[in-house]
Amino acid sequence: MRAFFEGIENLFVNFLFAPYDFFRFMESWWAANTINWIFVIIGTVAMVYWLGQLRLFDSRGEEDRSITSHSYL
Template sequence: MSKFFYGIEDLFVNYLFAPLDFFRFMHSWWGANTINWIFFVIGLIAAVYWMGQLKIFNDSGEEDKSISSHSYL
């Protein structure tokens, strides 16, 4: 069973995360954290889009907000 977990370790360390080793050895903080900032911006854009969609559905009045909408309430 230990070979199974060593295989998973080998997959992630030597293959899937190998491109990230390039960022580890950079001497610039901004350069090393570029990928983090990219993910942050993508997440921020997704959150703003999601909030916009929630506002559209809230303003259209499609959602049933009555207390009796669920039997457990």
């Protein structure tokens, strides 16, 4: 099991988080957090899109709102 967890550590530290090592040594806070801001923007756009799709689905009345939807009800 130790090798398994060390493999996970190696994957994240040496590969997936490698771009953060470049930004860690920059002097500008804004430049160092560019990736984080990009992720926040992508997440916000995805959430707005998803909520719009939920609103369309709800307005079409496609959801089964009967009481017998689940056996435990």
